[in-house]
Amino acid sequence: MSHTVLRGKPNASQLYLDEVLNEILTAKGVVPDAKERDRLILAEIAFHCLKKRPNATNMINGSTGESFTNEQILKRAVSIARSIMARGAAGNNIMVVMRNHQNLFSIYWSLLLSGALPFMMDPSTTVYELGYFLQLLEPSIVFCDREYYNDIKKSLDDLPDLKTEVYICNEDDLLEDFINGHSNDIDSFRIPEGNPEDTILLLPTSGSTGLPKAVLLTNRGIVAHLPTSWTYHTKFPTPTDLVMVLTTAQWMTFTMKITTCAVYHIPILVTPKKRTVEHVIEIIENFRPTWTFFNPAFAKGLLAVVRREQIGSLETIILLGSLVTPDLVKEFKEKLHPDTHLCNGYGTTETQGFIAVTDRDAEASSNGWVYNILHYKLIDDNGAEVGPGSNGELYVKGECVVKGYYKNKEAYSESFVDGWYKTGDWFHLDENERLHFLERRKFNFKFRGCHVSPEEVEGVIGKLPGVHESVVVATEIGPAAAVVLLPEYDLTREDINKAVDSTLSDHKRLHGGIAFVDSLPHTHSGKLKRMECKKLIEELLKDGKCF
Structure with a gap:
């Protein structure tokens, strides 16, 4: 039994990870078993895997066309790690604000290899x-x-009062100044001692409501998640040929893909350029990735212009980050090869990665089964646990559930109880125990004494041809919406109100008005910043532009 499994049987991806860990232990002269596998830390695992295949492609810069081998990335990471340790910064917090390019990969690995604690920030972050x-x-x-x-x-x-040093790293000569002659010899490098319970990575939460927080991610949690992306694959190593990562370093999908692709020997395609539909289509055509993920808003914009043959290389696509409607799934499938696996993914930073991803046999509305590395339960409005055929808030528990937020015990106590993470998300659990996302209760509000789910109203608006994205918020006079239209579409307020009024109850209708806007504020992970959206709509109401 794989040491990462809490329920049921291990899958092929988990069994392959066991083989990798056994290989590391054997090389150390340790007899492999589940207890010993559990003691291995992420830096040790990744270092072994990168070192084992020095000439394999590690990453491709889709903007420049350059490719870099494991050895090239690792040599630079080792010299940076030695410089960090020589400065006495091992064990310290180190912030990273960089776009997706080869030096970011080396910096990321150098921090893990040196024992420093990386905090990854989105490059478009504000002052x-x-x-x-x-x-x-x-x-x-x-x-x-x-x-x-x-x-x-x-x-x-x-x-x-801060004694923080700042180093520019996207220019090789300046990065060489930081390295300052420290050896890049891989064979002589030694990874510092570590514990599976150690925090090894800090990531900001999305900040969709309130101030963002820094989540504490551990060795054991990330290692348990290494197999999850490949749960429905059968060929190992290299379950897919080329993974395209469009999210930035602060997002769990980015850091998880760097780590899992190193262990499963899969090259990664990234780009430092701004993620536009046109640029993404260009790099897909040029490099033919086989695996990627999109958030639904980006997917909708992509579908408006992309041709089937342009994305024909993609064998697996995961949609995640916000509500995925059956209509979007249907529209996407019409442009894909019949064998392409289009998944409705669900995960959180607080679980250090995915919670569930749709299997091939699941219906379009499903998020699939909860991964076997997690215990889970659904809790109804009365606080009672419910079973298949029922609705409730999803609670999850396991080693991959984070142990806290940096210097913020109050926030942790609000979302966790007895080790269970209260996701704030409402699901239906079907008779086969697959999840079906219903709504994000923490965004709900009341109007005329009745609950309004913004995502339910946004789902109705989003079905209208020409709607790129929308957000619904509470105002003093009722629910109000801001709507972004796709180019060359002429949708009216009357069209939107007609769709909402004919579908939803009176208290869910847009009594607060509708505003058309060019764009909406998003977190770096692509989620709506709902507090900022609310302020935007309140300003538009005052200016008479929301009616």
């Missing part, structure tokens, strides 16, 4: 957000691209 996290984390070092250097220095000027 306010930088200042907030600098003050919270007090990092000893910030690694950044040149374009963010001035904003970081400006934020640090407001925090004179």
Whole structure:
């Protein structure tokens, strides 16, 4: 039995990971078993896998066309790690503000290999957000691209007590200055001692409501998640040929893909350029990735212009990050090869990755089975646990559920009880025990004494041809919506109201009005910033533009 499994039987992906861990233990002269496998830390696992295949492609920069081998990435990571340790920064918080390019990969691995604690931030973060996290984390070092250097220095000027050093890393000569002659010899490098319970990575939450938090991710939790992306694959190693990652470093999907692809020997395609539909189509056509994920809003924009043959290489696509409607799944499938696995994924930063991903036999509305690395239960409005055929809030528990937020015990106590993470998401559990997402209860509000689910109303609006995205918020006069239209569509307020009024109860209708906007504020992971959306709509109401 794989040591990562809490329920049921291990799958082929988990059994392959066991083989890798057994190989590491044998090389150390340790007799492999579940207890010994559980003691291995992520840095040790990844270092072994990258070192084992030095000439294999590690990553491809889709903007420049350059490719880099495991050895090239690892050699630079080892020299950076030695420099970090020589500066006495091992064990310290280190912030990373970089776009997706080869030096980011080396920086990421160097931090894990040195025992430093990386905090990964989105490159488009604001000066306010930088200042907030600098003050919270007090990092000893910030690694950044040149374009963010001035904003970081400006934020640090407001925090004179911080002794934080800032290094530009997207220019090789400046990165060489940081390395300053430290050896890149891989064979002589030794990974510091570590414990499976150690926090090894900090990631910001999405901040869709309130201020973002820094989540504490552990060795054991990330290792347990290494097989989950490949649960429905059967060929190992290299269950897929090329993974395309469009999310930035602060997002769990990015860091998880770097780690799992290293262990499962899969090259990664990234781009430092801004993620536009046109650029994504270009790199898909040029490099033919076989596996990727999109958030639903981006997927909808992609479907409006892409041709079937342009995305024909994709064998697996996971939609995640917000509500996935059956209509979107149906529209997407019409443009894909019949054998392409289109999945409705569900996961959180608090679980260090996916909770469930749709299997091939599941219907379009399903999120699939909860992974066997988690215990789970559904709790109804009365606080009672319910079984198949019922609806309730999803609670999950396991080693991959995070143990806290950095310097924020209050936030942890609000979302966790006895080790169970209360997701805030409402699901239907069908007779086969597959999940079906219903709504995000933490976004709900009341109007005229009745509950309104914004995502339910947004789902109705989103079905209308020409709607790219919408958000619904509470106002004093009732639910109101801001709507982004696709180019060349002429949808009216009357069209939207007619669709909502004919579908939903009176208290869910848009009594607060409708505003058409060019864009909506999003978190770096692509989720709506609902507090900012609410402020936007309140301003539009005052200006008479929401009616």
